[in-house]
Amino acid sequence: MSEDLKILDEVTNSEYKYGFVSNIESDNAPKGLDESTVRFISAKKNEPEWLLEWRLKAFRHWLTLEEPTWANVHYPKIDFQDIIYYSAPKKKPSLNSLDELDPEIKATFDKLGISLIEQQRLAGVAVDAVIDSVSVKTTFRETLGELGIIFCSFSEAVHDHPDLIKRYLGSVVPHTDNFYAALNSAVFSDGSFCYIPKGVRCPMELSTYFRINSAGTGQFERTLIIAEEGSFVSYLEGCTAPMRDENQLHAAIVEIVSHTDATVKYSTVQNWYPGDKNGKGGIYNFVTKRGICMGDRAKISWTQVETGSAITWKYPSVILKGDYSVGEFYSVAVTNNMQQADTGTKMIHLGKKTKSIIISKGISCGKSQNSYRGLVRIAKKAEHARNFSQCDSLLIGDKCGAHTFPYIEVGNKTAKVEHEATTSKVGEDQIFYCNQRGISTEDAVNLIVNGYCKEVFNQLPMEFAVEAQKLLAISLEGSVG
């Protein structure tokens, strides 16, 4: 076996680092999905009548839809009746201090390295920790409350701020949007709600740690972020999940509304269980993420680092409605073994002088398939719209694939739209250059790949950038093409 093959082999054999199961007693809904499931979830969460009606409407619409098949991913057909649509930790704690937290949950967090105490004391990061769909503990709420910022779990927001929820729920991603959005709208369990009032600059990074815990539980998160006029918020989302043999479905929705002069920055590090090296198990990550720049000069920026999941299928999008609004998308997607990723973005330019930038970096190793799929649409009335897209793919190993499907639709002559894409591998000459200077092959690859992703990592908040680099190093350990 050549040196290269040996190193590749080591990578493919490396086990998922964050694979462990906590035994928290779950309060599950019965398997399967019909109207009673929707009613069960709604009742469990003590929801008002209007929300139940909203869910049921989405559910009835979902029944009329067919599962989409256009993405460049392949997987066995999902049996939607074989999923538990709700599971909550049984002892729902109402906490005064961290000491009252279920020790099991606390231990889980400790293993993940996001000890709440640590977070509270050191980092200035407020964590709305989600274990299997129900928010357990929200920190820093008081500090934020003084500024008028609302940062709470979705179900709390339904009770405490029904007006906001009524006004914005489904306004960016309607339940009719797509198959998985309809499903989510019917059975969403919980999620995060964030509201930044007019003119407020959120003083800390808001963060949610998602974590899928019970076996066979679908996780249907819903996040809603509203930034009022002139406000600013940076929101982080990060994920790890325990090792499973059964495929788990995750169909989340994220909606962002950015009003005049507001900026929302949304960063994701996704590291769910990708399945073993034969492609068994792993998370199906079918997510709908979309933001709308409602007012003039609004800005939404998506940054994502995707290293996990058996299948990633998501397109964080921006609708640029206000004049001079800005949309950004920075992405690094790494696939290894049998992973499949079909990810990209949609930039819909409606307003005048709107700008968008797309930087997408795909890295494929092993037998994985990595696709960029994006849409840039310049509407007829979007005078002087501007887009620049760059999609680069890096191939490591000769069994993987890298694909680009960019759709560019231009309906206005003043638009300026540029797209470029390249596909290449880590050059032997580049590695040789490093070797000559005493840098080992493994370090050289790391160096080159990190340099390749730098444009995206630079966009991440500091804490995340560190984690992202670590994840990348784990995924790529010594993979030389």
Place this chain on the structure above:
Amino acid sequence: MSTITKYQTASTAFVQEAEVFADLYGKSNPALTAIRKQAMAAFSSRGIPTMKHEEWKYVNLTSIAQTDYRTASPADSQKLSKSDAEQYRYAGQDAILCVIENGKLNVAASSMSDIPKGVRIGSIDDFSSDAAVMSHLFTHASFEDEAMVALNTMLCYSPIIIKVDAKVKCDTVIQLIFATVPGVDPLLIPARVLVVAEEQSEFTVVESFHTHGSGALTCNNIVSEVVVGKAARVHYAKVQVEGDEAQHINYHKVNMARDSYQHLTTLTLGGAIVRNNLNIRLDDEQVNAYLNGLYVLNQKQVIDNHTLVDHAMPNCYSNELYKGIIGDEAQGVFNGKIWVREDAQKTNAYQSNKNLLLSNQASMNTKPQLEIYADDVKCSHGATTGQLDDEALFYLRARGIGETAARSLLNHAFAADVIEQVENEKLRESLMQLLDVKLSALQIEA
């Protein structure tokens, strides 16, 4: 009648015609009849593609489905004379003109007396004894996935065949003039071409598409199959200058053997709905393929260029340049796919698509697509859509050139890039003239 029923009715009508047709002409060539029958089955199951089909997302064929087409038949009389054909001559006085009127070879109008040694041109009947050529017929353009190829395969009655023997270098350009003569009824024309380039041969073929006279609607449904032998060099140009009403769907399949070279230029200026499908398969190592395209549109023209460069084997090179100028309410589509298969290591593929929009009613949809399954490759593509560079315009205006003149100058320069790469000088000049006529018809808005 709803749109869906229209599509179904039209499809059924074509199949019925094909059945009559298979009975009529089946006896003379049973082998081909079997293929026609398969094509009928394929077409029946798919029907005329709708916009729900991913590959037909931006082109609406309802107008084709809606029209009550009659398929051109060999019994139709032919009207074109030699002098009619002369006006379509693009590659010099010595070029061979082969006139295909409504899908059938019109020998009287053609100028084929001085065909060089080693070159043969004729219809299917002239080649029926040549087993090597016949084995290529109907076998390269796959109709399983493409309903419109199936339609052609089941309906075309007289394929035109060009064969160039091994080691023959033919300097005389062979021009296939596809003249559509509209009649009283709407006419569907299923024409077909097979070009066989044997080992180390070299020659130039031009396909040109014209509407001769006026009358009811016409729809060309053309399939060309080009077999490029080992180390052969084929220069090819497809020139679309049909009338404002013409509908045109075109499939061009090229199969390239080891060390071969091909240069294909697609110039689209005329027609109401034009769809060019290019499928270039690099079937062995050390192949060089160049694809250039230019489309200049005005009024309500819809033009869709679909190209597939299929890198099936290692160590090949492909280069694709497509440019478009879109004015008025026209709509341009470019869908270019580079497909690098698993074993095609050391592939070097490049693709570029650039578009100018001249009006706010014009639109351009482009989808440059890479599908890559091998790691040691260099592939890149770029796509831009916009308007003329203000600074270039200012430069010219500062030197006393009026705005309209400056804009047409820049438009010309933008488009000429593609035509300048045509190797044959006379052909290049003719194409440049065609381009300038079209450019002068464009509404130039400040």
